[in-house]
Amino acid sequence: MSAQVQASPGHFVPLTRERIPELMVLERQIYPFPWTAGNFEDALRSGYSAWTMLSDTDAMIAYAVAMLAVDEAHLLNLAVAPNWQRQGYGWRMLHWMACTMREYGARSLLLEVRPSNLGAQALYRRYGFEKIGTRRGYYPAHRGREDAMVMRVTI
Ligand SMILES: CC(C)(COP(=O)(O)OP(=O)(O)OC[C@H]1O[C@@H](n2cnc3c(N)ncnc32)[C@H](O)[C@@H]1OP(=O)(O)O)[C@@H](O)C(=O)NCCC(=O)NCCS
Numbered sequence: 001m002s003a004q005v006q007a008s009p010g011h012f013v014p015l016t017r018e019r020i021p022e023l024m025v026l027e028r029q030i031y032p033f034p035w036t037a038g039n040f041e042d043a044l045r046s047g048y049s050a051w052t053m054l055s056d057t058d059a060m061i062a063y064a065v066a067m068l069a070v071d072e073a074h075l076l077n078l079a080v081a082p083n084w085q086r087q088g089y090g091w092r093m094l095h096w097m098a099c100t101m102r103e104y105g106a107r108s109l110l111l112e113v114r115p116s117n118l119g120a121q122a123l124y125r126r127y128g129f130e131k132i133g134t135r136r137g138y139y140p141a142h143r144g145r146e147d148a149m150v151m152r153v154t155i
Contacts, residue, residue, distance in 0.1 A: 010061050010089060012096050015050035017041065023052070023063055030079045033140045040065070048076070049100055053093055062093040066101055066109075073101035073155075075111040078120075090123050098127075098155045109155050112148035114139055121149070129153040 015023065020040045027034040043050050043065050053062040061084045065077040075097060080090045098109050112135060113120050129151040138148035 009056050010053045010092065013052050013054055015040070015044065015052050015063060015065075017044060019052060019060070022060055026060060026063070026079065026081050029082055032142070035077060043067075043076070049073075049097070049104070051093070051096060051100070053089060053096070062089045064093050064097045066097050068101060068104050068106055071105055071107045073097075073104070073106035073109050075109055078111075090120075091127070094123065094127055098153070102155045106155060108152050110150065110152045112138060112150055114146055115149050116146065121151075124151050124153075127153060 020037050023040065024034075024037050040050070046067070048065055048067045050065045051063065052060050055061050060081060062080040063077070064075065064079070067074045067076060075094075078090065078093060078097070080093065101109060109129075110132075111124065111129070113124065115121075130153070131149055132152045133150040135148040135150060137145035139146040
């Protein structure tokens, strides 16, 4: 776990409203069904934990949003910019969110992931997440809806 956490550049900065347009450029590149800028604004207004990882030149490498509900945190979004993927940044962003939510009192981290998203599942399983259930028809898909796999890890 620690090797990847320390390996490469990038520092963590809370997401602010001013950075949402920059984030939206990535969000639209990354997801076939992206969040809207309004979704991120609502997340900030609601006091969710929203973080970015920035490069030394201030480019956005990764971002994540989580919501705390008593002692469980719900990871709502985690993404790495396309040209920064598979270099350990997803792991670092995930670990940052887990540590941050733990500081806020969370003892577990919950998320949904598409069954078709094998890359993200591989990251989550490697981090220690286990499947705890399925939410039927949770995601929009090109044909109808796609189920969500619900995963959780103790933090
Ligand atoms: C999923 C995502 C966050 C992973 O971030 P990343 O920076 O590419 O992943 P990392 O380099 O930190 O990977 C860490 C480990 O996770 C696993 N992993 C990550 N992506 C993988 C992939 N595409 N295929 C297989 N394993 C993968 C590997 O075990 C990897 O370690 P390794 O590279 O030494 O083999 C990133 O690919 C992404 O933003 N995808 C699009 C958005 C998304 O799907 N978000 C999750 C929504 S639930």
